[in-house]
Amino acid sequence: MSLDLSTNPHVVSKVWDALDALTDPEIPVVTLREMGIIRDVEHVSDHVVVVVITPTYSGCPAMEQIHDDIRSTVKALGLAVEVRTQLAPAWTTDWMTDTAKDKLRAYGIAPPNRQYGVPAEQTSVVHFMRKPFQAADVVECPHCGSSNTWESSHFGSTACKALYKCLDCQEPFDYFKPY
Structure with missing residues (x-):
């Protein structure tokens, strides 16, 4: 499907609509937009757009x-595209939509359960936790809803997730770490 740019002033809207179908390669039940990975679409000339993305973390193997x-x-x-990776502000789980968190839970991944509130104007890629010595978060099992869970490994199927086990239903699950 090719856009007729001479009669369609809504190029950016059409590009967003098309990009809304793209899912995260590592978590195919959530879209890149729901995850907050696609940051912006810019129409820079008649047949060229720039899509700005921010990886969930700097070593994300799914970026390519x-x-x-x-x-x-x-x-x-029918457009030329430049995909621009923007590292600052750094991605945060605050950028995930509630829909993404619901889809993660339904898929068997516990969504992040706290938010850091990183300001949009942040230019540093480095984050420092506000309360580094706070007690561990309670992570609810996405299978049975129990909060009787245990972190068995700080790294799960990917570096952005931790591996947990529910002590009630005995099911292992990933927890998307908040940052």
Whole structure:
């Protein structure tokens, strides 16, 4: 499907609509937009757009796939695209939508259960926790809802998740770490 730019003034809207179908390569039940990975779409000239993305963490192995998915989706609209990676402000779980958190839970991944409130104007990539010695968060099991859970490994299936086990239903699950 190619956009006729001479009659369609809503290029950015059309690009956003197309990008809304792209899911996270590591968690296929949530979209890149719901995760807050796609930050912006800019229409820079008649047939060129820039899509700005921020990785969930600097070593995210899915970034190349995300770049490729965005490129092919936008090119299918008849546009040239530059995918720009923006590291500051650093991605935070505050950028995840409530829909993403609900989808994670339904998929068997406990969503982050606190928010750091990183200001949008932040320019530093480095985060420091406000209360570094606070008690561990209570993480509810996405399978049975129990808060009787235990962190068995600080790193789960990916570095942005921890591996937990529910002591009631005995099911292991990933917990998307808040940061």
